[in-house]
Amino acid sequence: MATRNIVELGNPTLRKKSKPVVDFDENLGQLFDDMLQTMKEKNGMGISAVQVGVLRRALIVEIDQGKYLEVCNPTILETKGKCKNQEGCLSIPGFYTDVERPYYVKIEAYDRHGKKFEFEGEDYVARCICHEIDHLNGILFVDYTKAGRDYKKKKGVE
Numbered sequence: 495m496a497t498r499n500i501v502e503l504g505n506p507t508l509r510k511k512s513k514p515v516v517d518f519d520e521n522l523g524q525l526f527d528d529m530l531q532t533m534k535e536k537n538g539m540g541i542s543a544v545q546v547g548v549l550r551r552a553l554i555v556e557i558d559q560g561k562y563l564e565v566c567n568p569t570i571l572e573t574k575g576k577c578k579n580q581e582g583c584l585s586i587p588g589f590y591t592d593v594e595r596p597y598y599v600k601i602e603a604y605d606r607h608g609k610k611f612e613f614e615g616e617d618y619v620a621r622c623i624c625h626e627i628d629h630l631n632g633i634l635f636v637d638y639t640k641a642g643r644d645y646k647k648k649k650g651v652e
């Protein structure tokens with residue numbers, strides 16, 4: 495396992511759309527191991543592959559204390575409710591703002607071995623899943639609020 499460098503706001507890679515995972519091989523396992531170590535070291539609650547510079551649809555979310563869900567090629571099947579709460583991002587250190595997200599989300603996805611599964615999450619878990627899926631599509635939480643857009647403007651980045 496190794497810690498990888500985090501791609502930060504302003505780097506155009508963060509705005510690219512990630513491609514589906516096709517090879518559920520050793521490299522993918524290594525990627526997940528490294529993502530987890532990087533996320534833990536930075537005290538994050540979630541991380542996506544693009545944040546370590548890999549444009550593949552892979553992400554990790556902490557679903558309980560010390561319990562992590564590895565996700566490949568997620569599809570959102572259902573969302574319910576709304577919930578506004580504070581969000582941050584490893585790629586945007588030091589900035590936090592309230593973002594509205596679904597209270598509940600149900601996804602279909604694949605694990606690191608290519609096995610399909612469904613997962614339901616509520617509250618911060620749903621928030622985290624939505625935030626990380628956004629990363630796979632080049633979307634950042636600062637895009638959603640005035641405070642976030644002002645922050646980008648102040649920093650002179652997209």
Ligand code: NI
Nearest residue numbers: 582583584585
């Ligand atoms: Ni993030």
